[in-house]
Amino acid sequence: TQLLEQSPQFLSIQEGENLTVYCNSSSVFSSLQWYRQEPGEGPVLLVTVVTGGEVKKLKRLTFQFGDARKDSSLHITAAQPGDTGLYLCAASGGTSYGKLTFGQGTILTVHP
Amino acid sequence: KAGVTQTPRYLIKTRGQQVTLSCSPISGHRSVSWYQQTPGQGLQFLFEYFSETQRNKGNFPGRFSGRQFSNSRSEMNVSTLELGDSALYLCASNYGGFGTEAFFGQGTRLTVV
Numbered sequence: 001t002q003l004l005e006q007s008p009q010f011l012s013i014q015e016g017e018n019l020t021v022y023c024n025s026s027s028v029f030s031s032l033q034w035y036r037q038e039p040g041e042g043p044v045l046l047v048t049v050v051t052g053g054e055v056k057k058l059k060r061l062t063f064q065f066g067d068a069r070k071d072s073s074l075h076i077t078a079a080q081p082g083d084t085g086l087y088l089c090a091a092s093g094g095t096s097y098g099k100l101t102f103g104q105g106t107i108l109t110v111h112p
Numbered sequence: 113k114a115g116v117t118q119t120p121r122y123l124i125k126t127r128g129q130q131v132t133l134s135c136s137p138i139s140g141h142r143s144v145s146w147y148q149q150t151p152g153q154g155l156q157f158l159f160e161y162f163s164e165t166q167r168n169k170g171n172f173p174g175r176f177s178g179r180q181f182s183n184s185r186s187e188m189n190v191s192t193l194e195l196g197d198s199a200l201y202l203c204a205s206n207y208g209g210f211g212t213e214a215f216f217g218q219g220t221r222l223t224v225v
Contacts, residue, residue, distance in 0.1 A: 033213060033214075035216075040200075040218075040219075040221070041218050041219070042116070042118075042202050042204075042216030042217050042218050042219050043155075043202070043216050044216070045213050045214070045215065048213050088155065090155075090214075097143075097160055097162065097167045097168050097208075098143050098145040098160025098161075098162065098167060098168050098206075098208075099145065099157045099160060099168050099170070100145075100155075100157065100204075100214055101157070102154055102155040102156075103154070104154045105154060
């Protein structure tokens with residue numbers, strides 16, 4: 001069974017600060033996705049990384065996939081209150097159709 | 113393109129009752145997956161359907177079941193509800209290829225009293 005460990009579980013910062021969220025596993029992933037979820041809503045896909053060592057940027061968000069495809073990170077530069085939410089990493093692997101394994105999530109609060 | 117639509121958004125049921133939740137995928141998507149989200153357990157996979165066939169199933173009791181129709185719309189059913197079934201139930205759709213990205217609906221908030 002793939003297990004994804006996400007850290008930190010909670011993050012409370014001031015507007016303008018930088019932050020990094022980590023997603024780690026002992027298993028190799030075929031792909032890894034990052035989602036953002038707001039209260040009472042479904043997760044919204046931010047990015048998918050597939051290749052080991054891959055780096056993707058989405059405005060102030062930078063996503064990195066580890067060389068061995070076992071870990072990933074999400075870095076936010078100059079966080080804004082609108083970045084507040086639950087950030088989830090999710091992985092697919094093996095031959096498990098339709099199934100994503102999710103990390104426990106990181107609750108980010110950005111104070112004005 | 114319309115997103116994934118789940119109905120109803122909110123439900124309150126009594127212990128022992130049964131409930132049916134509905135999910136309409138994005139047009140052209142043939143795969144629908146269901147997840148249960150709780151504060152303690154996070155997002156857990158229930159099952160996945162593709163072309164009316166269940167291809168994958170998570171570790172949930174048999175009280176949780178689902179089906180998919182020829183138009184790719186899907187329903188999940190929970191029988192003999194327990195208090196612990198209170199959760200946000202999410203469905204996600206995609207084209208059905210292995211490892212493809214999932215697009216989630218807004219979820220159905222089920223409260224069992």
